[in-house]
Amino acid sequence: MGKIVPFNGVREDLRGRLACYKDDWTGGFNSTYRILAATAYIFFASALPVIAFGEQLGRDTEGVITAVQTLSSTTICGIIQAIVGGQPLLIVGVSEPTSLVYTFMYDFAKNRPEIGARFFLGWAAWVCVWSAFMLAALAILGACNFINRFTRVAGELFGLLIAVLFVQQAVKGAVNEFRISKFVNATEEQFQSSWRFGNGMFGLILTFGLLWTAIKSRNARSWNFGPGFFRRFIANYGVPILVIVWSAVSYARVGSVPAGIPRRLTSPNPWKSPIATTHWDVVADMNDIPGVYIAAAIVPALMIVILYYFDHCVSAQLAQQPEFNLRKPFSYHYDLLLLGFTVLLCGLLGLPPSHGVLPQSPMHTRALASLKKEATKELHINITSSDPGSPMNKVNFDPEKDVDPLLPVEVKEQRLSNLLQSLLVAACIGAMPALKKIPSSVLWGYFAYMAIESLPGNQFWGRICLLFSSSAKRYKALETTHPMFMHTVPFKVTATFTIFQLVYMICCYGITWIPIGGVLFPVLIMLLIPVRQFVLPRFFKREYLQQLDSAEYEEVAPLPQSLALKEAEAQGLSVGSDTSDDASLDHFATAARGEIKHPLPLPLHNHFGHSTNTHEDQL
Known part of the structure; x- marks a missing residue:
């Protein structure tokens, strides 16, 4: 940090905001x-x-x-x-x-x-x-x-x-x-x-x-x-x-x-x-x-x-x-x-x-x-040109519903x-x-x-949910949009870091219950700054800290199940996977009556508009 100049920051802030004050209204x-x-x-x-x-x-x-x-x-x-x-x-x-x-x-x-x-x-x-x-x-x-x-x-x-x-x-x-x-x-x-x-x-x-x-x-x-x-x-x-x-x-x-x-x-x-x-x-x-x-x-x-x-x-x-x-x-x-x-x-x-x-x-x-309209239009062009079956080609496509919210x-x-x-x-x-x-x-x-x-959007909360989820099911987090650190930081490091944050938060919360002395709880909050700067680097590698404490909210697109399982195993995220017969049966059974679902191949249409390869044709 350079030389302290009184009012310098206030002056710069006023200069920047006054320039756009009219546009604010x-x-x-x-x-x-x-x-x-x-x-x-x-x-x-x-x-x-x-x-x-x-x-x-x-x-x-x-x-x-x-x-x-x-x-x-x-x-x-x-x-x-x-x-x-x-x-x-x-x-x-x-x-x-x-x-x-x-x-x-x-x-x-x-x-x-x-x-x-x-x-x-x-x-x-x-x-x-x-x-x-x-x-x-x-x-x-x-x-x-x-x-x-x-x-x-x-x-x-x-x-x-x-x-x-x-x-x-x-x-x-x-x-x-x-x-x-x-x-x-x-x-x-x-x-x-x-x-x-x-x-x-x-x-x-x-x-x-x-x-x-x-x-x-x-x-x-x-x-x-x-x-x-x-x-x-x-x-x-x-x-x-x-x-x-x-x-x-x-x-x-x-x-x-x-x-x-x-x-x-x-x-x-x-x-x-x-x-x-x-x-x-x-x-x-x-x-x-x-x-x-x-x-x-x-x-x-x-x-x-x-x-x-x-x-x-x-x-x-x-x-x-x-x-x-x-x-x-x-x-x-x-x-x-x-x-x-x-x-x-x-x-x-x-x-x-x-x-x-x-x-x-x-x-x-x-x-x-x-x-942004430009982002929506660009995404529409990119997806429709690469994937004819994308939601963009549906008659009832709704950008607010189908577009990635992270655009x-x-x-x-x-x-x-x-x-x-x-x-x-x-x-x-x-x-x-x-x-x-x-x-x-x-x-x-x-x-x-x-x-x-x-x-x-709170990664701390997301890591808490990940920590307490079943080890056999954690790979499913990779099947959705997920933070970058899940690929770059071993799960044991992520778990240790999350437990530290959780214990620290419980201490902050506990102080608020102390009569009179509870007024000191803001001090513990401010102590997080030196703890992050000087204490955590002694226990975690800097590259891991940079990923877990990144200012940018970087996320990765969902992975297919096969890749998610491999990546979860490589990062120590999952210990095996839930592939039991009961789990498989739950996947194929309907929620209402427990009947077994029989997936059929998607009907294909020729250029005359007639269906081919349907269940009726197979009979």
Whole structure:
């Protein structure tokens, strides 16, 4: 790294982004359909988790921070990022790690008589002040030049950790549907044991119903039925529609069911809540915080800086992956400087700060991506000229269904979708009375969906699945599109590397369960950088590390079964193969009745249009 020149990185980022600022807006207004689909998709992906985090913080902070505050923070920071931010594809919001840090901070503050719940927001504002100055200093001094050190190992491990936290929240929420909250009147009829069980079971139906249908709807483009426009509509707007549908299903009650079943969102009405006025006194409360606690605020501030520096940069990095083929320049330094400003603003307003979030940021870019017309046309020519039986020659060929999804993509790089989704989040604040009609169990299903939606493309997750699959079946991974390292790295090395990542991730996750001390979990995340640079090369060959930790997502075309078996044996991927009689019988038996299938030769047609070599001719 060369000489540090203050503001050099920020200046370069501004110069690059200002050159395309006008196109950021005109490009959005010229791509209305694609923008609207992505806006609706990312709005729900952003708003629903933020509401759920607000519900969680409302319980953990005894109502000091609620969904009104988390939505307000996400709105303000989202609008700022969309209008004056460097990378408009970056989605910002209140995250699960922020909720964890603020919960640890509240647990510390409430037991200190000098702070307590009364002055918690004033003390949290001092935490944000320290955090803002440190983030600004990092941006000014060019700390984002180290972004290349955030390799696939760190990014994918953190991404999977976020997915685990999403699943944890979904499971905890589903379990709590069977329990009594400490903030309710336990004598009400709905909290009797029989009704609690009914509420929990109905909640599971809503949770898994939304999860299953949402997963199916995202794959609507590959359905075999329905016209193309219908499948595209379901793929683009299906998840938001399903949230509404399952919320409507929750009202399908029979008999004298108590009004509180199923349970729904409990956030306060912003138009009637006294919290809406008390948060304006935060700056005045800062003067009442003793000096020793102002100094102590540096500790959680340092944890927030480490977390936000890593999470914000990695979110931007994953939203700008090479496979997205983005044309416009990056803006890491300037966005980090802007993050420092928004953290300060949120702290002074008594709001939990927002930052770049996973998996919403790469989901936003993916929602704006479309297959390049030139690539589709070129593929059509190449395949039809080389293989007359290819899907391209089918009458019902659909590029969105039959074309390889790894072809070059074209992303609508603009600011409109981010601005619109932020404005929709703002509308949620005023529409809180309507949002309280959504069952909480629907949110838990959406959390699980978000976790699953973040897994495709994560090589760490793919290697975990490979590691725990049957050794006799691993060769089947080579029969699909697969990563290059499966050909260049022995399976024992891959397994050892994956186990290291898995153990490290479990340690990061375990720290979050430690009371008070759990605020230190961002340190373990940042330690991945020196571990990757200096520790892993001592245990793995550099060429193997380069393959397993490659920045590019290189994939290989599927292999036929014979070659897949040979390659799997050569790499130590499989120990034998499942060629038993039962396996062969399963291959030839129908799924429904177990009858033996009798494959017939494909009928051939002569130039007169008559069939030859058919089963009837053989008889």
